[in-house]
Amino acid sequence: xxxxxxxxxxxxxxxxxxxxxxxxxxxxxxxxxxxxxxxxxxxxxxxxxxxxxxxxxxxxxxxxxxxxxxxxxxxxxxxxxxxxxxxxxxxxxxxxxxxxxxxxxxxxxxxxxxxxxxxxxxxxxxxxxxxxxxxxxxxxxxxxxxxxxxxxxxxxxxxxxxxxxxxxxxxxxxxxxxxxxxxxxxxxxxxxxxxxxxxxxxxxxxxxxxxxxxxxxxxxxxxxxxxxxxxxxxxxxxxxxxxxxxxxxxxxxxxxxxxxxxxxxxxxxxxxxxxxxxxxxxxxxxxxxxxxxxxxxxxxxxxxxxxxxxxxxxxxxxxx
Amino acid sequence: xxxxxxxxxxxxxxxxxxxxxxxxxxxxxxxxxxxxxxxxxxxxxxxxxxxxxxxxxxxxxxxxxxxxxxxxxxxxxxxxxxxxxxxxxxxxxxxxxxxxxxxxxxxxxxxxxxxxxxxxxxxxxxxxxxxxxxxxxxxxxxxxxxxxxxxxxxxxxxxxxxxxxxxxxxxxxxxxxxxxxxxxxxxxxxxxxxxxxxxxxxxxxxxxxxxxxxxxxxxxxxxxxxxxxxxxxxxxxxxxxxxxxxxxxxxxxxxxxxxxxxxxxxxxxxxxxxxxxxxxxxxxxxxxxxxxxxxxxxxxxxxxxxxxxxxxxxxxx
Numbered sequence: 001x002x003x004x005x006x007x008x009x010x011x012x013x014x015x016x017x018x019x020x021x022x023x024x025x026x027x028x029x030x031x032x033x034x035x036x037x038x039x040x041x042x043x044x045x046x047x048x049x050x051x052x053x054x055x056x057x058x059x060x061x062x063x064x065x066x067x068x069x070x071x072x073x074x075x076x077x078x079x080x081x082x083x084x085x086x087x088x089x090x091x092x093x094x095x096x097x098x099x100x101x102x103x104x105x106x107x108x109x110x111x112x113x114x115x116x117x118x119x120x121x122x123x124x125x126x127x128x129x130x131x132x133x134x135x136x137x138x139x140x141x142x143x144x145x146x147x148x149x150x151x152x153x154x155x156x157x158x159x160x161x162x163x164x165x166x167x168x169x170x171x172x173x174x175x176x177x178x179x180x181x182x183x184x185x186x187x188x189x190x191x192x193x194x195x196x197x198x199x200x201x202x203x204x205x206x207x208x209x210x211x212x213x214x215x216x217x218x219x220x221x222x223x224x225x226x227x228x229x230x231x232x233x234x235x236x237x238x239x240x241x242x243x244x245x246x247x248x249x250x251x252x253x254x255x256x257x258x259x260x261x262x263x264x265x266x267x268x269x270x271x272x273x274x275x276x277x278x279x280x281x282x283x284x285x286x287x288x289x290x291x292x293x294x295x296x297x298x299x300x301x302x303x304x305x306x307x308x309x310x311x312x313x314x315x316x317x318x319x320x
Numbered sequence: 321x322x323x324x325x326x327x328x329x330x331x332x333x334x335x336x337x338x339x340x341x342x343x344x345x346x347x348x349x350x351x352x353x354x355x356x357x358x359x360x361x362x363x364x365x366x367x368x369x370x371x372x373x374x375x376x377x378x379x380x381x382x383x384x385x386x387x388x389x390x391x392x393x394x395x396x397x398x399x400x401x402x403x404x405x406x407x408x409x410x411x412x413x414x415x416x417x418x419x420x421x422x423x424x425x426x427x428x429x430x431x432x433x434x435x436x437x438x439x440x441x442x443x444x445x446x447x448x449x450x451x452x453x454x455x456x457x458x459x460x461x462x463x464x465x466x467x468x469x470x471x472x473x474x475x476x477x478x479x480x481x482x483x484x485x486x487x488x489x490x491x492x493x494x495x496x497x498x499x500x501x502x503x504x505x506x507x508x509x510x511x512x513x514x515x516x517x518x519x520x521x522x523x524x525x526x527x528x529x530x531x532x533x534x535x536x537x538x539x540x541x542x543x544x545x546x547x548x549x550x551x552x553x554x555x556x557x558x559x560x561x562x563x564x565x566x567x568x569x570x571x572x573x574x575x576x577x578x579x580x581x582x583x584x585x586x587x588x589x590x591x592x593x594x595x596x597x598x599x600x601x602x603x604x605x606x607x608x609x610x611x612x613x614x615x616x617x618x619x620x621x622x623x624x625x626x627x628x629x630x631x632x633x634x635x636x637x
Contacts, residue, residue: 016443018395018442019443019476020393020395020438020439020441020443020444020447021366021395021427023439023474023476024394024395024424024427024436025395025428025462027436028426028427028428028430028432028436031432031434031436032430032432034421055521058475060474060475061472061473061474062473062474062475062512063538064474064510064540065511066508066511066538066539067539067540069472072471072472072509072540073472075471075472075542076432076434076436076471076472079434080432080434083433083434083596084433087433090633091633091634094635113369113392116430116550117430117431117432117433118429118430118431119431120361120389120399120425121361121362121364121365121429122361122433123333123361123362123365125433146621161634161636162633162634162635165368165369165634165635165636166365166366166367166368166369166370166632166634167367167368167554168367169368170368171372213636214636214637217636236368239368239369239372239635240635240636240637241634241636241637242637243637270407319509
């Protein structure tokens with residue numbers, strides 16, 4: 001029987017209160033080791049818990065009639081990465097399609113070592129994947145191939161889709177109609193507040209990732225990505241994630257409205273951010289609001305004369 | 321003291337594990353299923369389609385919550401936030417009971433998302449019993465724990481799995497979810513007698529059965545939930561039924577999932593199997609099925625993912 005060496009305790013095996021923790025820490029270290037069970041058993045971290053060599057594995061894990069201890073442990077080690085890689089592929093199908101299964105597996109394998117799951121739910125597994133890809137991008141100017149930017153864009157967008165998919169949503173809420181908009185007196189538009197849909201993610205990308213993702217999810221071969229700054233309003237309607245392409249001035253206006261600014265203030269902020277919007281705002285604004293209401297992006301409008309106070313903007317809206 | 325059968329919990333009939341590929345069929349066709357079992361973690365934090373669908377199904381069918389992340393055997397502290405969410409969901413959907421596995425899923429704050437085996441020692445037993453009591457206090461309902469499929473055993477174990485489960489259930493006053501397929505898989509993997517395992521359990525505490533398919537590699541089995549239930553497992557099920565007097569029965573199918581009617585039909589076979597008597601020629605065959613019997617023997621080099629591998633992917637336009 002191997003000595004359980006943690007904390008230098010030397011007590012009878014069944015009386016060691018840390019025995020279970022030691023075995024579990026050892027087991028986890030071994031099955032999560034990127035180089036397999038043999039390397040895991042022989043690692044310093046594992047040997048700090050249970051000081052055995054791979055040849056001595058039977059002292060901890062018994063063999064069966066047909067299988068060695070090593071082979072039996074390999075079931076768990078293989079399953080650990082296989083299961084989580086499968087889950088990553090389910091969450092990032094377009095990214096997997098773009099780089100191929102082998103390269104995707106490499107990304108995901110590195111990610112799982114850097115950011116192993118610490119949540120009870122697999123829904124959280126991919127939350128730090130875009131961050132990992134950014135961190136692992138080769139440093140220095142010109143050191144990063146163009147496609148790495150596309151990869152990061154894809155990962156960021158696909159993760160946002162997952163989060164929007166399962167966030168508290170607008171289903172069941174009444175829709176804002178054209179009549180609702182028309183009912184606002186012209187003199188009150190400047191001070192009106194528009195309540196935007198929740199969830200709403202306003203995101204900027206270097207590539208039109210939405211077209212690529214949609215093509216992959218529909219089973220079509222996507223066109224090769226061509227760099228083009230792309231601004232998206234990602235939301236949910238009827239329990240399906242929707243994305244609206246918006247212009248730069250529209251993006252800034254929605255962002256200002258999402259922050260809770262009155263319409264006049266929001267327009268001022270948008271024009272400040274985009275001094276030359278190349279559009280006749282006075283002529284187009286009404287069309288935008290009708291389109292956004294029809295798309296479910298605007299869910300309510302309130303003025304100072306309304307009996308109910310305006311809805312508080314969502315705390316710390318997420319910007320990408 | 322006489323323990324009421326199934327801890328007084330109902331015999332819900334023959335149910336199916338709820339999987340997202342079947343959402344539309346169930347909502348549109350209202351199949352005559354007795355009950356559904358859900359993977360708790362897929363719904364605990366959901367505010368989107370999964371929860372929307374679950375609420376509709378819970379209005380139409382009895383629901384049982386089956387978790388994969390309670391980690392009752394871990395040395396890490398119990399996750400009280402997780403338990404509160406579990407309780408909240410159970411109250412919300414009226415879960416008939418709440419189940420999970422006799423296992424651990426991670427330590428030091430990590431989650432391997434696997435049902436990892438515990439050594440069957442006195443220390444583990446005391447640890448698990450104490451935690452079951454806490455969980456039952458939080459949930460205010462019996463916890464029902466399942467025997468997982470395992471692929472290793474520990475040299476330090478001092479008792480059999482059946483003895484561990486018996487003492488655990490008795491002393492912690494909890495229920496058992498007897499996964500008959502897992503009994504078979506573990507018995508093949510550890511050179512054990514599956515009938516002896518089932519005979520040695522506290523039958524009055526068996527609240528539920530699980531049935532599923534698995535993958536045989538000849539020398540060992542992997543619990544893949546990707547096929548029909550094989551005959552030796554049905555034989556074990558019949559034995560368990562006779563010994564327990566019957567309990568709610570649930571079929572799990574998690575990979576290569578066929579259309580819903582196929583899955584439903586598979587669990588309904590249980591009724592015929594209960595009534596089917598063994599003939600001398602049908603004595604329990606405990607050797608792994610051979611490929612020529614129509615049983616898959618995948619390439620050893622192919623990664624076979626044991627269950628659970630549970631998540632619901634987003635629907636994107």
